[in-house]
Amino acid sequence: MYTHGTSQISEQGHLVIGGVNTVELAKQYGTPLFVYDVALIRERALQFQEAFKKENVPYQVAYASKAFSCMAMFQLADELGLSLDVVSGGELFTAIEAGFPMERVHFHGNNKSLEELEMAVEAQIGCVVVDNFYELAELSRISKEKNYKMNILLRITPGVEAHTHDYISTGQEDSKFGFDLVSGQVHEAVQTAFEDEWLNLLGVHSHIGSQIFETTGFVMAVEKMFELVVEWKERFGFIPTVLNLGGGFGIRYIEGDTPLPAGEYVTKMIEVVKQKATEADLTMPEIWIEPGRSLVGDAGTTLYSIGSKKHIPNVRDYLAVDGGMSDNLRPALYQAEYEGVLANRANEEATETFSIAGKCCESGDMLIWDLPLPKANHEDILAVFCTGAYGYAMANNYNRIPRPAVVFVEDGEAFEVIRRERYEDLIRLDLPLVKKVAK
Numbered sequence: 001m002y003t004h005g006t007s008q009i010s011e012q013g014h015l016v017i018g019g020v021n022t023v024e025l026a027k028q029y030g031t032p033l034f035v036y037d038v039a040l041i042r043e044r045a046l047q048f049q050e051a052f053k054k055e056n057v058p059y060q061v062a063y064a065s066k067a068f069s070c071m072a073m074f075q076l077a078d079e080l081g082l083s084l085d086v087v088s089g090g091e092l093f094t095a096i097e098a099g100f101p102m103e104r105v106h107f108h109g110n111n112k113s114l115e116e117l118e119m120a121v122e123a124q125i126g127c128v129v130v131d132n133f134y135e136l137a138e139l140s141r142i143s144k145e146k147n148y149k150m151n152i153l154l155r156i157t158p159g160v161e162a163h164t165h166d167y168i169s170t171g172q173e174d175s176k177f178g179f180d181l182v183s184g185q186v187h188e189a190v191q192t193a194f195e196d197e198w199l200n201l202l203g204v205h206s207h208i209g210s211q212i213f214e215t216t217g218f219v220m221a222v223e224k225m226f227e228l229v230v231e232w233k234e235r236f237g238f239i240p241t242v243l244n245l246g247g248g249f250g251i252r253y254i255e256g257d258t259p260l261p262a263g264e265y266v267t268k269m270i271e272v273v274k275q276k277a278t279e280a281d282l283t284m285p286e287i288w289i290e291p292g293r294s295l296v297g298d299a300g301t302t303l304y305s306i307g308s309k310k311h312i313p314n315v316r317d318y319l320a321v322d323g324g325m326s327d328n329l330r331p332a333l334y335q336a337e338y339e340g341v342l343a344n345r346a347n348e349e350a351t352e353t354f355s356i357a358g359k360c361c362e363s364g365d366m367l368i369w370d371l372p373l374p375k376a377n378h379e380d381i382l383a384v385f386c387t388g389a390y391g392y393a394m395a396n397n398y399n400r401i402p403r404p405a406v407v408f409v410e411d412g413e414a415f416e417v418i419r420r421e422r423y424e425d426l427i428r429l430d431l432p433l434v435k436k437v438a439k
């Protein structure tokens, strides 16, 4: 079994995470259940932070909360000294309710609504990452109206495409995100923002993609940014104090995935930024990053109960679980691959190969196509690893399947942080049919 974080196998052969027996968790909270290894989240955060501290570089590590957001996660992020990247009024509202310090909140998004911008200014958040000219003008207007000078970064698309799945590449020129570099919009944006008395332009932001295993893309993005910075200094006298290099650091989902240790991405970024700043005779800027997946991805495990089985001779054996694309859209959306074990028989040798199907009414609702397991049946609990990022976050009520509960585990204790949806929750927004009364 692939052991990571605090996961272990007990003498009984049960999967144990954070000192808590997952078979007991499944009994107590039901399945599907998301289990987060809090110690592993702490470790990942520390790896990023230590890399900055070692080089004595001013920094912010902002948790990209889209990967998994709930109040407890935001409170943990605060405790870990992380900043927070939000991309919607809903994420910002969650941060406010969680008591997250607003000065460490950064607001992203390619189409923030006016209400969202007003909310950000009223909450006096740390920074808005401005994506387009419309937002630039509206944010300035709102800041003036509310008499609050807002810190901003400008998101640019540096024309760097990270080696990753097409759907999650965002740094290339043809992207819905950010100011385009090739056409020169970015210069106009910098000049406009720099001259605006209600906006405080801190610097620029780029995010080149997700699930990235190398540093090349980040290095290229920094090089591009510095070409621009030198130009801005000459043309407008603007010198950025912040460079935000986004997130996208990869994790190991399956054998063969080879991410770098978290700190290595940072160390390389610092090296290039230092070198470029020296060459350009500029003060070293603060470096901000926004890891999502790499902070919470491999800390999450989903527990499922196994239900029906289907044997198709000479084709395959299906094992169906009590969740699927309703709690993990990634296989259907990106052909993402996962590994798993039987949580109640984690020490038994795999003798069969199963295809793990979800319970939704879609043929494409498959979680894993070929999973080696012992002979499994409906009394077993399947644990799927590395589901902590974009799992619960993209969970949905397709087929009116209630969303799972989420527990944090650490030091032998479990804390429920999101309760399981009940059927009543599913109809809470439904209104009865009101028939028109015929006159």
Ligand SMILES: Cc1ncc(COP(=O)(O)O)c(C=O)c1O
Residues within 6 Å of the ligand: 064, 067, 085, 108, 170, 207, 209, 210, 211, 246, 247, 248, 249, 290, 291, 292, 293, 294, 389
């Ligand atoms: C602007 C921005 N920052 C950070 C992230 C987090 O990415 P990841 O979860 O891959 O670290 C994303 C998502 O890709 C993003 O769009």
Ligand SMILES: N[C@@H](CCCC[NH3+])C(=O)O
Residues within 6 Å of the ligand: 066, 168, 210, 330, 389, 390
């Ligand atoms: N949701 C995607 C990543 C998108 C990142 C957000 N910009 C995933 O599961 O991999």
